Amino acid sequence: xxxxxxxxxxxxxxxxxxxxPETPREEMWQAIQAERRERVEELERQAWRWPHRVAxxxxxxxxxxxxxxxxxxxxxxxxxxxxxxxxxxxxxxxRAAVEAGAARGAELAAPYxxxxxxxxxxxxxxxxxxxxxxxxxxxxxxxxxSARQLLSSTRLLLDSPASDDPRLRNLLEDIxxxxxxxxxxxxxxxxxxLDLIDDSIEQRSVLLRLQSVVSAQAARAGSxxxx
Amino acid sequence: MDDTQLVARVRAGDTRAERALYxxxxxxxYRLAYRMTGDDELAREFTQDxxxxxxxxxxxxxxxxxxxxxVRSIATTVVLNGLRKVKRFxxxxxxxxxxxxxxxxxxxxxxxxKEKLRSAVDALPTKYRMVFVMHDVEGxxxxxxxxxxxxxxxxxxxxxxxxxxxxxxxxAEFAGEWAS
Numbered sequence: 001x002x003x004x005x006x007x008x009x010x011x012x013x014x015x016x017x018x019x020x021p022e023t024p025r026e027e028m029w030q031a032i033q034a035e036r037r038e039r040v041e042e043l044e045r046q047a048w049r050w051p052h053r054v055a056x057x058x059x060x061x062x063x064x065x066x067x068x069x070x071x072x073x074x075x076x077x078x079x080x081x082x083x084x085x086x087x088x089x090x091x092x093x094x095r096a097a098v099e100a101g102a103a104r105g106a107e108l109a110a111p112y113x114x115x116x117x118x119x120x121x122x123x124x125x126x127x128x129x130x131x132x133x134x135x136x137x138x139x140x141x142x143x144x145x146s147a148r149q150l151l152s153s154t155r156l157l158l159d160s161p162a163s164d165d166p167r168l169r170n171l172l173e174d175i176x177x178x179x180x181x182x183x184x185x186x187x188x189x190x191x192x193x194l195d196l197i198d199d200s201i202e203q204r205s206v207l208l209r210l211q212s213v214v215s216a217q218a219a220r221a222g223s224x225x226x227x
Numbered sequence: 228m229d230d231t232q233l234v235a236r237v238r239a240g241d242t243r244a245e246r247a248l249y250x251x252x253x254x255x256x257y258r259l260a261y262r263m264t265g266d267d268e269l270a271r272e273f274t275q276d277x278x279x280x281x282x283x284x285x286x287x288x289x290x291x292x293x294x295x296x297x298v299r300s301i302a303t304t305v306v307l308n309g310l311r312k313v314k315r316f317x318x319x320x321x322x323x324x325x326x327x328x329x330x331x332x333x334x335x336x337x338x339x340x341k342e343k344l345r346s347a348v349d350a351l352p353t354k355y356r357m358v359f360v361m362h363d364v365e366g367x368x369x370x371x372x373x374x375x376x377x378x379x380x381x382x383x384x385x386x387x388x389x390x391x392x393x394x395x396x397x398x399a400e401f402a403g404e405w406a407s
């Protein structure tokens with residue numbers, strides 16, 4: 001009984017809690033329209049500036065750099081293959097042939113491996129930053145643009161001899177999937193898309209594998225003097 | 228004109244339909260924003276932000292819930308997120324004020340019931356306060372609250388019950404008001 005009385009009392013007394021004045025409809029409508037116009041104009045401005053902005057973006061420059069490095073890598077590979085003496089009569093056979101092929105393969109893959117390590121480092125930085133910002137509820141600056149650029153470079157690497165290594169290929173494929181999700185991210189505040197992206201990163205242990213590959217490659221390159 | 232027709236006309240770029248949608252829902256959005264903030268400027272800001280998002284995302288409205296429910300679920304998200312930012316800002320302000328007024332001890336008058344109730348409701352955790360304001364002050368049902376806040380019906384009921392219990396505790400000195 002007392003509980004019911006209390007609830008009744010509370011409902012009555014609480015009507016005065018922050019009692020709203022009359023809704024300022026017209027003023028708010030004008031403000032909403034002005035905000036929407038401003039957004040449209042800003043989008044138009046961004047569309048106009050897009051080619052310049054993209055050209056200045058560090059991710060684009062890296063994408064172009066990686067593409068260029070891959071082209072140079074392919075050229076070096078083809079040139080060195082052409083430069084090899086043709087040994088039809090005394091071609092090595094058996095284990096010797098395999099070792100020779102592997103050695104040449106390793107030599108050919110070096111530029112690709114260097115490019116891949118650089119690229120994976122960039123992806124690791126991007127994904128770590130994206131995750132931290134997203135978890136803190138901060139808008140990530142142009143995540144879709146950066147993801148698209150990294151996605152293009154990832155696909156270039158997938159089509160290159162760098163992906164002959166099954167472990168690396170596997171990682172690149174998982175990265176491709178995560179980057180594709182981020183490239184389509186609409187920046188909504190409800191967090192559903194963010195959760196999906198987070199799940200993809202988590203389930204595939206992408207960051208962990210990236211860190212492991214990048215540090216292993218860096219150590220190897222350090223001992224070989226490549227980087 | 229029903230929700231589906233109204234939404235179709237807004238999507239087709241009919242500005243009169245946009246205004247009709249706004250007129251239909253603005254009161255409840257503004258009232259809720261004001262009740263939660265107690266500040267006209269913030270209530271306006273949150274209401275405007277809500278409708279900018281509504282028009283921006285209307286293509287995502289699939290008609291699974293009523294348009295009003297969908298609009299108000301955006302409003303509650305905007306208000307809760309906005310309050311979080313305001314709280315952070317005010318905490319910084321209070322810290323600065325406290326640092327600047329060391330040694331002074333303002334004398335406060337004994338608050339009356341209305342003032343005490345306002346302070347007690349203000350002191351509730353934001354989600355409890357939202358549920359309490361929606362249910363006991365603005366008259367929303369638990370079904371509406373659970374849909375708009377994206378929670379289970381039972382959670383809405385439990386949070387209201389906890390909010391009332393906290394208020395009862397805070398208002399114990401006024402027990403005579405409802406016991407008599």
